[in-house]
Each structure stands twice: as C-alpha cells, then as structure tokens.
Amino acid sequence: MGKKMSLILDGFVKNNPTFVLVLGMCPTLATTTSAINGLEMGLATLFVLVLSNIAISLLAPIVPDKVHIPVYIVVIATFVTVLQLVMQAYTPGAYTTLGLFIPLIVVNCIVLGRAEAFANKNGVLDSALDGLGVGLGFTLSLTVIGIIREILGSGSVFGWKFIPGDGILAFVMAPGAFLVLGYLMVLFNKYLKK
Amino acid sequence: MEYFAIIISAIFVNNILLAQFLGICPFLGVSNKISTATGMSGAVCFVITLATLVTYLINQYLLVPFGLEFLQTIAFILVIASLVQIVEIVLKKISPSLYQALGIFLPLITTNCAVLGVAITVVTKEFTFGGTAHMLNLGQAMVYALATSVGYGIAMILFAGLREHLAGNEVPKPFRGLPIALITVSMMAMAFLGFSGMV
Numbered sequence: 001m002g003k004k005m006s007l008i009l010d011g012f013v014k015n016n017p018t019f020v021l022v023l024g025m026c027p028t029l030a031t032t033t034s035a036i037n038g039l040e041m042g043l044a045t046l047f048v049l050v051l052s053n054i055a056i057s058l059l060a061p062i063v064p065d066k067v068h069i070p071v072y073i074v075v076i077a078t079f080v081t082v083l084q085l086v087m088q089a090y091t092p093g094a095y096t097t098l099g100l101f102i103p104l105i106v107v108n109c110i111v112l113g114r115a116e117a118f119a120n121k122n123g124v125l126d127s128a129l130d131g132l133g134v135g136l137g138f139t140l141s142l143t144v145i146g147i148i149r150e151i152l153g154s155g156s157v158f159g160w161k162f163i164p165g166d167g168i169l170a171f172v173m174a175p176g177a178f179l180v181l182g183y184l185m186v187l188f189n190k191y192l193k194k
Numbered sequence: 195m196e197y198f199a200i201i202i203s204a205i206f207v208n209n210i211l212l213a214q215f216l217g218i219c220p221f222l223g224v225s226n227k228i229s230t231a232t233g234m235s236g237a238v239c240f241v242i243t244l245a246t247l248v249t250y251l252i253n254q255y256l257l258v259p260f261g262l263e264f265l266q267t268i269a270f271i272l273v274i275a276s277l278v279q280i281v282e283i284v285l286k287k288i289s290p291s292l293y294q295a296l297g298i299f300l301p302l303i304t305t306n307c308a309v310l311g312v313a314i315t316v317v318t319k320e321f322t323f324g325g326t327a328h329m330l331n332l333g334q335a336m337v338y339a340l341a342t343s344v345g346y347g348i349a350m351i352l353f354a355g356l357r358e359h360l361a362g363n364e365v366p367k368p369f370r371g372l373p374i375a376l377i378t379v380s381m382m383a384m385a386f387l388g389f390s391g392m393v
C-alpha cells in the first residue's frame with residue numbers, strides 16, 4: 001500500500017510537473033489568470049492523463065516499437081476529443097474560458113511524457129495512480145499560481161473579493177504569469193528541493 | 195490595409211510567445227544561444243506556415259463539408275506530425291545544408307503547441323480586422339501564420355541575446371537557471387504590453 005500511495009504523492013513534490021520537470025508551461029502560464037481557471041485546467045489535464053495512461057499501459061505490449069509515438073498521440077488526441085465533447089455539454093462556461101488550451105492538451109508534454117516514461121512499462125493500476133498523482137500535482141501548481149495571480153491582480157480568491165478596488169492589472173496579464181512562476185520556482189528551489 | 199493590421203497585430207500586439215503563451219517549452223529550452231534560437235525560429239516559421247496551409251485546406255474541403263469539425267484536434271495533430279516527417283525527408287534529399295541547420299529541431303516541432311495552436315486558431319477564431327468580425331480567408335490565414343511565426347522568431351532571438359548575458363552574471367543560487375530566465379521574460383512581456391492598442 002505504501003508503494004501505491006507514494007506513486008500518487010510523488011507527483012506533488014518529487015515529480016512535480018511544473019516546478020521540477022518544468023513541463024506543460026503553456027497552459028500553466030496562459031490559464032492561471034484566476035484560481036478557478038487554474039483549477040479547471042488542472043482537472044481537464046488530469047482527466048486526459050489518467051485515461052491515456054490506462055489505455056497506453058494496456059496497449060503498450062501489442063504496439064510495434066517503430067510506431068509507438070504516433071499511436072500514443074492518437075490515443076491522447078482521442079481522449080482530448082472526448083474531453084472537449086464532455087466539457088461542451090456539461091461545463092460550457094469553462095470550455096469557453098479555457099478555449100484553445102483544451103485541444104492543446106494533445107501537445108502537452110506531461111501527457112506524452114508520462115506515457116513514454118511510465119505507462120508503457122507498468123501495469124494498469126500503477127499507471128492510473130501515476131496519472132492521478134502527476135495530474136493532481138499539476139492541478140495543485142496551477143491552482144496555487146492562479147490564487148496568487150488572482151489576489152494580486154484582482155484582489156479576490158475563487159471570485160470572493162476581499163481587497164476593494166482594482167488590483168495590479170499586470171498580474172492578470174502576460175508579464176505577471178512569468179513573474180509569479182519565476183518567483184514560485186525560486187521558493188521551490190530554496191525550500192522544497194533537496 | 196487589412197493585411198498590414200494582421201501583420202502588426204500578430205508580430206507585436208498579440209505576440210505568440212509573450213501574449214498568447216504558445217510554444218513556451220522550446221522557447222525556454224533552446225534559447226541559451228543566439229545561433230540555436232535562430233535555427234529553431236527558422237524551423238518553426240517554416241513548419242507553422244506549411245502546416246497552417248495544409249490544415250486550413252483539410253478543414254475547409256474535408257471536415258466542414260462532411261460535418262466532422264469535432265475531429266479537428268485528431269486530424270490536425272496527425273497532419274502536423276506527418277508533415278514534419280515529410281519535411282524532414284524532403285529537406286534531407288534536396289537541401290542537405292538546410293537540413294543540417296534545422297535538423298535537430300524538426301522532430302521537436304511536432305509537440306510545439308504553437309503549430310497546433312495557430313492551425314486551430316485560424317479555423318475557429320473570429321477576427322475583427324477591418325471593422326466586422328469574420329473568419330479568415332486562405333490568404334489572410336497564411337499572412338497571419340507567417341506573421342505569427344516571425345513574431346515567435348523575434349521574441350526568441352531577443353530573449354536568447356538577453357540570456358547569453360545572463361549566463362555571465364552572478365545570480366543568487368535559487369534564482370539560477372530557469373527562474374531568472376522567467377523573470378527576464380516577464381520584463382520582456384511588460385515591454386511588449388506597450389504595443390497593445392496599436393491595432
């Protein structure tokens with residue numbers, strides 16, 4: 001049980017996709033304008049990550065080595081399309097806000113990275129847990145960045161406004177994304193990385 | 195006039211790296227030296243323009259007539275992946291020197307979200323250049339793709355120049371490497387904000 005648990009927990013600090021592996025930077029920077037957007041983007045990626053890890057761990061033994069990357073990409077693209085249809089039906093608001101970055105989960109290096117590095121040589125359960133852990137780690141990082149940008153940029157958290165007046169607009173716009181991520185990485189390097 | 199607006203907007207105002215956040219991974223990955231940054235920008239420029247042309251036509255004449263727009267993501271990524279492969283094979287044959295220069299960057303481009311991003315943007319987003327909101331026609335889509343990739347190249351090469359200077363400086367230990375690079379990009383993005391409202 002301890003081993004299964006550590007598969008999930010590794011995704012938070014040791015294999016944190018944002019601060020350690022530095023993968024999937026585009027959605028990390030683009031969708032974290034507020035806490036809720038970051039959370040939604042993280043959960044969308046988590047969905048694709050878990051399902052593609054499961055499918056790829058099942059498919060890996062029968063896929064010829066020469067064509068494994070195209071096959072993985074098609075598997076991932078299929079789940080992304082499923083996600084697009086599900087989100088259009090049940091969460092149209094989030095689908096509109098996240099926009100382009102939903103189809104772009106296909107080229108998110110985290111998903112293909114976990115398929116290559118983990119799912120193709122491990123069992124179904126382990127791969128699902130690995131996807132869950134990395135996905136939760138990604139969701140956590142995105143939500144934290146989103147919370148910080150939302151507090152500084154518009155004085156609220158998850159839409160609950162507690163600082164009156166306008167925030168520092170730059171934090172909601174592009175420069176703030178790079179700045180917050182840069183400083184969070186500094187803190188991560190200083191206190192959490194061994 | 196409309197083409198001019200598209201070009202200025204795509205290169206400066208909505209710079210693909212500094213305002214739209216597409217293609218950040220290779221941007222941070224290969225911007226250590228100006229020479230590699232130039233090579234990567236050239237390869238990206240080539241592939242984005244070609245991929246946009248092909249995916250635009252596929253969308254227009256294959257997906258839309260049959261009502262298969264929901265297959266855009268799968269179709270586009272497959273087209274881009276095979277296109278990159280073909281470009282690699284053709285270049286190797288007809289221009290070995292260009293292949294040498296772009297060689298190592300080409301396989302990386304499949305997973306560059308800028309390519310898929312631009313391909314999806316030109317067929318789904320409505321633009322408001324010239325007053326009314328409308329979809330881009332083929333000519334405008336090509337100009338948009340080319341201008342966007344020029345913007346990618348400009349931001350990438352400028353940043354590589356800054357990063358070459360950073361390498362020679364004493365930076366506090368936790369800031370070394372990526373963090374200080376991100377903070378530098380933030381300053382660049384701030385400077386590019388000055389272009390907003392131009393078009």
